[in-house]
Amino acid sequence: MTTKHRFARRQFLRGAGGAAIALPFLLSREGSTFAQTSSAPERLITVFFPQGIPASLRNNGFTGVLAPLAPFESKTTMVQGLNCNADSPNNGHSHGSAGFACGFGTPVLSTKGGPSLDWVVYQTTKTDTFLPTLSAGFSAGDDIEESVRFNHSWRGVNQPNIAYLDTLKMFQGIFGGQPMMPAGSTVDPTVALKARQRVSVLDAVVADYQHVVSDAGGYSPSIRNLISDHLDTVRELEKRAVALQLAANGQGAAPMIGCQTPLQPTQMDSILGPSVNGLDPKTTPYFTAEWSIIVDLYVLAMRCDLVRFGNLLCGSGGDSYGYSCPVGNTDNIHSNGFHLWANTDVRPIVTDHINWTMTNIALFLSKLDDPAFKDVDGGTLLDNTTVLIGTELGDDVANHGMTDMPFWVVGAKKRFKVGDFPIQGGRSDVELYNTLLRGTGINLAFGDQKYFNDVLPILA
C-alpha cells in the first residue's frame, strides 16, 4: 500500500475537514451528534451467571432469591419455560453456555457457533464508540479449554471478545492509560509526538495486515480469514489511537459531564490473584470484591459512552469453588451443591448462593439506574439499556436440565411487557433472542433457525 492510500484512510478516520469523528467520550453532550438527538442510543449488555435456578425458587415473583431484583421489577420482563437446544461435545453446562446469547450449539468448545446478541446489535446499529464491546467478570477458571463457558461476546465463529478477568487489565483496556484531555488543554509536545508516532506505527501495521488479506498476499483463504479477523481489531485500536492523538493535540472535545478517568483500581484476578486484603482468588469473598470493581469500571465506561455493548460474567458455566454462608458450607458449590439439590440439607446453601449471585447482578442494575446520571432523554442508563440476564441450565439444575430456562430482560426502553411470563409449549431461547432483536427494530434471523417459529408474546 502506498503512503497516499494510507493518508486517505487516516483522513477518513479523522472525518472530513479534519474534524474528529464521533468518539463519544471525548465529546460533550452539548456538542455531539449524540447530544443533538433526543433519543438515547442503542445499548445491550448480556449478564451471564452459572448453574441455573430451580423453578421452585422463581415462581413467587421478586421474593426469595430474586428479592435483590425487586427494585427493578417495574422495568423487568421475566421469561421462563424456554428450552435451550444448543448441543456441544460436553455436558449441560457446555451446551447451555454455548447457547447463551448466541442461539447456536458448537462442535468445538473453543468457540461459540455464531455471533452473540450484543455484537449483532453493535454491528447493525453501526455504533461508533471508543470500544465496540466490553466483556468482563469473574470466573473460578474451571474447564479452561471451554472458552464458551466464560466468553459470551463473540463476533462470530472463532472470534471471541475475550473477557477481562483482571481489574487492572480491564481498567487499562478501557482507559488506555491515557488522560482524557479536553479541547484547549495545554499541549505537551512530547505526549503529542508519541501520540502521532503511535498512529504512524499502527498505520504501517494495518497496511501489513491488509496486504496479507489481499489477493496479492499469496496466502490461503483460511489464513486470509484469520488475519482479516485480527485486522478488525487493529483497526479498532488505530481508531482509538487517532482519537487520543487529537486529544493530545488539544483538538479533542471536552469529556462528558461526570465522566473522568478513575484512579487505577486494586488489581484483582479471580483465577490468578493476587490475594487482596486477606482474600484469596477462587473464593466468593474475592469474587464479591472483584465484582464491585468490575461493575464500577463497566458502568463508568457506559456513562462515558465509551461502550454500549458487551457481557458481564458473574461466574463461568459449571464453576466449582467452596461456598460458606450462615446456613452452612460446602467445599464445592457445584458438585456438592447444585448437583445435590434434592438433598434438603444442601438446599439452603444453594439457595443462599443464588441469592448472592442475584445480589451481584442487582449491583450492576442499581448503578445503571442511578438517577444522578441521566441519559439524553432524561431516563436512566438502565431505562435505555437492554440488559439480558441468563444462565446455562434450566429448572432441573441437579441433572443439567435444559428446559424451563429463565431469563430477565431489564430496561430495554420499555419495549417489552413488564411482568413474569411463563412461556408454554416448548418454545426456545432462540425465539427470545429474536424477539429482543425485533423489539430493537432489527429483523435479522439470529441463532439456529431450526428453533425459531415466532417471536414471544412479550413485545409491548
Add this chain to the structure above:
Amino acid sequence: MPHEVVGPSSGRRLTKAEYINTVSDLLRVDLSGVDDASTLPDDQPATGGGFRNDINALLPAAVLTDAYETLATSVAQRVAWTNGLADHASCSEPTAACREGFVRDLGRLLYRRPLTDNDVQNLTPLFDAAGPAAADFEAGARLVLSAMLQSPHFLYRLERLDNIEPSSGKAHPSSFEIATRLSYFAWRSAPSASLLDAAAGTDFASPTSFAATVNTLFADPNAERGFQGYAEDWLQLYRLDARTPSLDQGVTPALIAEMKEETMRFATRIALTESRDLTALFTDKQTELGPALAGIYGVTPPAQGFAPFDLTSDPNRIGILTQPGFLILNAAPERATIVHRGLMVLRVFECSEVPAPPPNAATQIDMIPQNLTDRDRFALHTAAPTCKACHSAFDPLGYPFEPYDLAGRFSTKDAFGNTLRSDGEVILDGVARDFKNTAEFAGLMAQSASVQRCLLSKMFQYALGRSLNDADQAGIDDLTEQFASAGRTYLAGMGEIATSPALRAMAPTE
C-alpha cells in the same frame, strides 16, 4: 504403498511462551517477568488434545491486539541500541539506503524470511515519523521495530501458497518456512540467524544437510526449553498454574508449585539428561522433592530446595503416574476420583478419547453416597448400560490410584474406614490384563504397544499444531517403528518427526 502426507497447520499465532522466547532470543529483552508476561492473556488448550499450540486454540481477539501493542512499544524502548538494534544498521544516515538496510536486516530475523519490497515500502516511512535528522535514526529504528512486532508476519507463522516446486509444479513450503517449523518445534522459538542462513543455502533440503541441521537444533541448549514447553502441554502441567488450592487437605500454593517442578524435573531427566527410553517415565524409581512434597511422600524433607530421593524401597511410588503433580491434574477442588485419573491416563498416555457424556452425566455420581469407596461409587454409577459403555474404557485406568488422596498421599484406608485397593483389570492393546497393584499397572503401561505409539503420536501432534486425523495415522505407524528401533528416546522421536515427510509437506487444504 506411499500414503498421503499432510503437513503442519499454517497460520498459527505465536503462543504466549513462543512470543516471550522469540523476543528474548532475537532482541535480548526479557518479558518473562510477571509484569510483562501477564500483559498477554494465557493461551487456552484446544479441546480434544490439550496442546496450546493447536491452531484451533490460537484465535485473534481485541484484548490480544491491545497487549501486542503494549509489549511492542515497551520492547522497542527497552531493547539496547549499542550491541542490540544497532547491529542491524550498517549505517545511520537519514538516507533511503541506510533505512532500507536496517529494515531488511532486522526484518529477516523477525519475519523469519527475507523481506519483500512491499514490506520495506511499508516500514521505511516510519523513519520520517521519527524525524528527518541523522540523530533521529535510532528513534525511527525503534518505531520500525514496534511495527514489526505487531505485524502478522511476526505474530503468525504464515506460509504462502505460491512457492512452486519446478519438478512437480505443486506448491510446497519454502526453506524459511520449514526452518521456522523446525525451530518452533525444537526450541519453542524463532529460527536463529544461523538457521536462516542455512535455510538460504542451496543445500538446506538435501537429506544429509537437513539431518545435520536437525541434529544441531536438538543439541542446542534451547532444546531443553523446547522439551519443557512440550512436556508442560503434553502432561498438561500448565493446569497446575491455575490450580485451586485445597487448604483443608494441605494442598497449598507452595505444594502445587513443587508438584509441577517435581514432574518437570523427572521428565527432563528421563528425556534429556539421561536420554532414556520414554517408557521409563512409568517405571523409574528416582525423583527429586522439595520440602512440601517430601511430606506427601512421607520422607525427611531436604534442608532447602529440591533434593534427589531414591524410592526403590517404597512399593507405592513408581514413575510419573504416582507423582502428585499427575494425580491432582483435572481433579475437582475437593477430591480426586478414579474417573478423573482414568481419563487423564486415557487421554495423555493412550491417545484415546471418549464420546461426549449425556447432559446430566456428571451429576448422577453426586447422588451416590459418598461414604463408599470411589470404586464402589462408580460401580453403582456405571451399572446403567448408558454409562457403562464409556466408563468401562477409563474407570479401570483409574483403579490403580484409588489409594492416593487428592494431594497424592498414599493410604490403605479412606476417611470412612473403607479399604482402598489398587488392583484391577485393564484392556491394553486389545487384551485384558490383570494387575495386583499400582506398580504392576505402571509396568503394563510401559510395555503396551499402544502406549508406546502414543508417546510418539503426542510429539507428532505437537509438531503439527492441529488435531490428528486419519491421514496422519500411517505416518505415525512408520515413525513409531523407527522410534522403537532408535530406543524410544525423546530426541530420537523428535529427530524422526523433524526429518519426516510431514514436516516438509504443505499444510492441510482448506
